[in-house]
Amino acid sequence: MSEANTRSGTAQCELDDALARLDRVRVPADLFGDDEAEAVRRYRRLARLVHPDATGGRTRDAFIRLNALWRTYRRGDAAVIATRRRTYRLDGDPISGDLAELYSARSEPSGGTAPHTSRKGRAVLLKMPRDPRDGDLLEREAVALRQLPRDGDGKYLPYVPRLVESFRHRDASTGRQRQVNVIAALGSTAWPRSGGRSRTASTPATRPGCGGGCSSPSASRTARASCTARCSPTTC
Structure with a gap:
């Protein structure tokens, strides 16, 4: 193989990798990181790779998205998702699974921090979903998580994640909508009991049936969705 062919193959691999990273990104911080100087280097490298002038116009959409992500990142509000009820401030890199990604975040009531609430907000x-088309799986999960505390056996509540809210979120940089389920962080799950009192669920480190079946390639889509609902928010 000639040197020219080798260079061409390497350039194509770099372009394919850049396009794949742009396709996977959920929030700008996933792409640019936390360090400002490194973020600038990453942006310039990606811009060079996906610039339409370098690809005969084939990567115009990717270049537009890259610049939208960069503008959002520079504004500093990319890691905030707000609903009518609450504001969520995302913190750190996501935990990736086969079907979905989990983002650590802090929650506070929309309009400001409520009295007696930590300024850092509650951990959630x-x-x-990695693919917006899998939003129906999270919708079913939300239905199950709402129903289990009402209709299930109370002694199993420590195994049930507490759903804070469920909503659809439009990515400002891409226009794509994703279903979002907000789940209380482990150790902060309080379940109501009769008489208006509450009980804090002490969640075991290992949940029954969470030995890796959620990601089993032989499991059906429905079975994986059921396992995801049962085992979340662990990384099973």
Whole structure:
């Protein structure tokens, strides 16, 4: 193989990798990181790779998305998702699974921090499907998580994640919508009991049936969705 062919193959691999990273990104911080100087280097490298002038116009959409993500990142509000009820401030990199990604976040009531609430907010996990077309799986999970505390056996509540809210979120940089389930972080799950009192669920480190079946390639889509609902928010 000639040197020219080798260079061409390497350039194509770099372009394919850049396009794949742009396709996977959920929030700008996933792409650019936390360090400002490194973020600038990453942006310039990606811009060079996906610039339409370098690809005969084939990567115009990717270049537009890259710049939208960069503008959002520079504004500093990319890691905030707000609903009518609450504001969620995402913190750190997501935990990736086969079907969804979990984002650690802090929650506070929309409009400001409520009295007697830590200024840092309550710890939660935001769960989003990797593919927006899998939003129906999270919708079913939300239905199950709402129903189990009402209709299930109370002694199993420590095994049930507490759903804070469920909503659809439009990515400002891409226009794509994803279903989001917000789940209380482990150790902060309080379940009501008769008489208006509450009980804090002490969640075991290992949940029954969470030995890896959620990601089993032989499991059906429905079975994986059921396992995801049962085992979340662990990384099973």
